[in-house]
Amino acid sequence: MNAHIVQTVVAATSYDAGVRAVSALSARMAYVAMCLTLCWGVLTATGWVHRLTGRQALRGGHIVLATFTLATGLTHGLAFLLLDSGGLGFLQVVLPFVDGGLARHALGIVGLELMIAVAITAGLHRVLETSQWVNFHRFSYVGVWLVAMHSWLGAAANGSVSTLWLGGITLLAPAITLTVLRFLPPEHLARIGLVDTPHVEVDNSPAPEEPAPKPGDPLSATVRTEVKDKIAVSVDHQRCHHYGICGSQAPKVFRLLEDGRLRYAKNPEASQTPLVEAAAHACPMRAIKVNRVKD
CATH class of the missing domain: 3.30.70.20 (Alpha-Beta Plaits)
Incomplete structure (x- = not known):
């Protein structure tokens, strides 16, 4: 009887360890893809790839990276539904602060759902007004930084910041740089050579003289x-x-x-x-x- 209980506990523990490993791996892949998506999106939308290299950037690459980011992000979140011990309910995964949820979890939930909403809107941009779609698409920057904060706070809570520091900063630095450049006034961009002054x-x-009243x-x-x-x-x-x-x-x-x-x-x-x-x-x-x- 005792041997059966021990075997069941070990099996459950191994199962949960596997689920957590999948969750951790998908989170890291989502972080990498997210940073690459942001960089590729800015370089494509602004035409800076062509400006710097003489080659056109493919918008399809941005879409593929964004899709992979959302897929791995969803895998990371939904994995917590499969845990036997310490798992989360569906509402806890999709709504922030349910049943005393942590702030770092709320950042990830809001950030991911915001990026999903942006992706859906982008897919329907032909139905919507162009200006409305472009303006809403900019909220993806907010989603990226919310998820980035979630990732770093989660790494700090799990004691894995030291192992992710080099890779995380290496990917985040160009993403931050391009975001800042994206919103600089045109005259500053022209000064550093990223855009030309329009003709x-x-x-x-x-x-002609107007007739006197x-x-x-x-x-x-x-x-x-x-x-x-x-x-x-x-x-x-x-x-x-x-x-x-x-x-x-x-x-x-x-x-x-x-x-x-x-x-x-x-x-x-x-x-x-x-x-x-x-x-x-x-x-x-x-x-x-x-x-x-x-x-």
Whole structure:
């Protein structure tokens, strides 16, 4: 009888050890894939791969890495449902702070679910407005850093920081660097050579004189404000790769259609000038040309 109990306990312990090993391995693989996904996504979306190497980056690589990250992350979380001792319930795995859940667990849950939501939205981007999809896609950065904090806090709690320190920092450093560069103002990126200053032509020819207002015309009593610059926009469709970054910068001027074509306003309102110039700065393929005309 006692021998049977001992054998059962040993089997259960070996089973739990195997499940924990799978959970730990999948967590480390998810961490690696997550950092690579972020780096590849920034390099692809901004066109910096082509800028630095002369070769185009494949967006499919970013999708494959993101899918692998989510798959291994889900494996890591769901493995805790299979433990015989010390396991977690389904609600504890999918909802933070259920039954006294730890903060580090909550970081991982929220981060992973946020990345899943971003992935689903990205898959449905043809149904949604382009600007909305791009803006929501940026929340993936938040998800990455939540999961990174979860990983490091978990490693500290399990006493494995020393073994993961070198690899973790090696992967996290370029991810942090690219994230910072991604959100730098265009003029700083142009200064370090990652983007080119967009080509802007200024038409300094004198504007035609306006006829003087007639007596009694309501406009005669109006104080004229300062003259604003109007712009003419053109896009080189041979160079444009339809990344949609221009739509996130100036959504009232640029828009990707459901069939992938780019629609844009050739003569936008003067109030859109700063946004259009920002879109020209951000375009990785330098496909947007801005002509400024004095009105």
